[in-house]
Amino acid sequence: MAQATIGNSEFDRDTAVTRREPGVYEARVSAGWTVHGAANGGYLLALIGRALGDTLPHPHPFTITAHYLGATRPGPALVRTTAVRGGRGLSTGQASLCQTAPDGTETERVRVLASYGDLDALPADIRTTAKPPAIPPYEHCAGRNEGRDRGRDEGRDPVPDAAAALSERLDVRLDPATAGWAVGAPSGRGEMRAWFGLADGRDPDPLALLLAVDALPPTAFEMGLTGWVPTVELTAHVRRRPAPGPLRVCVVTRNLAGGYLEEDAEVWDTQDRLVAQSRQLARPVVKRAG
Amino acid sequence: MAQATIGNSEFDRDTAVTRREPGVYEARVSAGWTVHGAANGGYLLALIGRALGDTLPHPHPFTITAHYLGATRPGPALVRTTAVRGGRGLSTGQASLCQTAPDGTETERVRVLASYGDLDALPADIRTTAKPPAIPPYEHCAGRNEGRDRGRDEGRDPVPDAAAALSERLDVRLDPATAGWAVGAPSGRGEMRAWFGLADGRDPDPLALLLAVDALPPTAFEMGLTGWVPTVELTAHVRRRPAPGPLRVCVVTRNLAGGYLEEDAEVWDTQDRLVAQSRQLARPVVKRAG
Missing domain, CATH: 2.40.160.210 (Acyl-CoA thioesterase, double hotdog domain)
Incomplete structure (x- = not known):
């Protein structure tokens, strides 16, 4: 298997979203990132985070919160996003991941609130007392x-x-x-x-x-x-x-x-x-x- | 000064909200809970949390997130709430605190996402390694x-x-x-x-x-x-x-x-x-x- 790269990997393909109209994204929840048949919460957060990064003027989730309303199953999904506030250094947005049942009922599975910024625009200063975990090689x-x-x-x-x-x-x-x-x-x-x-x-x-x-x-x-x-x-x-x-x-x-x-x-x-x-x-x- | 009680105190009066219609609450941001003229974030969270507790079927914020979009000043405010999902043990809701400028423009100051439950319905089990802080009497x-x-x-x-x-x-x-x-x-x-x-x-x-x-x-x-x-x-x-x-x-x-x-x-x-x-x-x- 060739070495995958950022932008060309399973993770990128399985978190891809397609803008159908402003603030509405089509996605496909992959069966590859499930535990006991339900999509992993971090995987869903990355997928929703990608949609929010498209909606908002800043690229990176500085702080992102998800409330998981119910299990998300593999298959099609819609991500609906809303820009809440845009500022110079930070912008805030909200998103919902929804799935549609065979009978046409749409159910919201995840609700997200986040503020985005640009990591590459931050100063390099660090003052930290945090230590890397003691973990064997x-x-x-x-x-x-x-x-x-x-x-x-x-x-x-x-x-x-x-x-x-x-x-x-x-x-x-x-x-x-x-x-x-x-x-x-x-x-x-x-x-x-x-x-x-x-x-x-x-x-x-x-x-x-x-x-x-x-x-x-x-x-x-x-x-x-x-x-x-x-x-x-x-x-x-x-x-x-x-x-x-x-x-x-x-x-x-x-x-x-x-x-x-x-x-x-x-x-x-x-x-x-x-x-x-x-x-x-x-x-x-x-x-x-x- | 008489000893204040839960329900009859400055904190209760200054976080009070009045339901104007379903999901819309009038509030008054008090000058008493400000730092450098802006309302304290925890005070605002309590005020918004009270409105959400009225909207949702459960009384207590198990997990509540606020994004502060700009300084909130003393004076009138509206809290708009939405119930996102209601479950047996938990319900999820969202809220916005807004203020209106003299020219009539409404500005959102705080966006909140929360899941509520009933603390009094939880089992008493505890397994903890957390220790109370070492703090003098x-x-x-x-x-x-x-x-x-x-x-x-x-x-x-x-x-x-x-x-x-x-x-x-x-x-x-x-x-x-x-x-x-x-x-x-x-x-x-x-x-x-x-x-x-x-x-x-x-x-x-x-x-x-x-x-x-x-x-x-x-x-x-x-x-x-x-x-x-x-x-x-x-x-x-x-x-x-x-x-x-x-x-x-x-x-x-x-x-x-x-x-x-x-x-x-x-x-x-x-x-x-x-x-x-x-x-x-x-x-x-x-x-x-x-």
Whole structure:
């Protein structure tokens, strides 16, 4: 397989939108980015984010929030966008992703609110106390399939997440310290760390960061929970254009309470820059493991 | 002054909204909750949040995001709400706060997207690794006015934030370890911790948490920056109904880059429960202190 590039890759093709009229975009939700048959939230955010980037005068999502109203299935979709405010450095817009049932009923699946800017126009100053995640070198981290196969060899069912079509599109290499869940030995800590890339070798760009913040297995798995962890709301801040090469993603959950948990993600590039931060509120559909 | 109560307090009166027709609410932005003449973002979020709570079938903002489009001034305002989706446990809505100029032009100041639920319907389970902030007892923390007066005694100008009408409405007692900025000696760390209450003694409720997450002096002050730190976007998760009594609020900034910074806030109640989390993206209008 030839090395894919930004603009010519699975991710670009599967997040493409076609403007039908001002503020109305046709899209096709790909079956390639699903988990348990529903499109991944980060993938949908990237697709909607692409439509908003076309509508608004600025190219990059500085802060983007999605509320997931229901599962989005592979197939045709419409993205309706509205420009809310245009300023010199930032513009704000809103979008809805809708799907039409066989009976003609249109249902909204995702509602998005975002402010866009131009990352390339920002000054280079940095003052940071954030540290890149302590994660072993890429070659010491296991791909998902390795974890799955190990579990299978030991007579366990494949880990739930491994059924995901999504995992075929990604090159996610989990830190062994947060991969215990895959072999039935979760650490009990709500942490997930991994190297993250696209399977076809496409380098990251701002839209791919929206995928990266929601692409790791749920932290709940390392907390000993199994099942489905649907996102209620996800907000991502894109802080810098990522350098080429694999990203490091670190996701932490501190508080599972009242049936909800937060997942805080950081994304770091090969130049040790914090390129994105996100937080999501999710509601695990929980069964205790074991 | 008699002890104020939930439903009968300055905060309740100044965030009140009157339904004019379905989805349209009249409000009056009070001069009492301003900083440098512009209404505080958390106060506006509480006011808009009250209108959304009236529109939606659920009472409490589980996750609420505001994009601040421009400064909101004291005076009349309209809040327009739309119900996006209603579900069994959660409903999603959107709102805009608008003000009308003397020439009749209506300008949108804040756009909000939120999902509401019922905190009182959640199970009591908690699994948390989050720890309450290490903050000295209430009586050892200084009120804002004390810091300001100390600065004045030493011949410095009043600290910028002390000019805020907002500070009269709040009982904010800063941890001395994060109050150096008020006497010209910022720590250099992007942290701010305080006890937080309403000046009239009203106990906290879910709407007051929306105020609490945006009511401390900017972390940028402790990083040695002065000036105005307007919020681009703020997302708050309300995780639990707060117990009566003062809250502890801890705000941390890790990354100031490209002219933007994040402020992550946690709010804890008197029962040592994490009752709210928030993150905002802000863009300091910076001049170096000293």
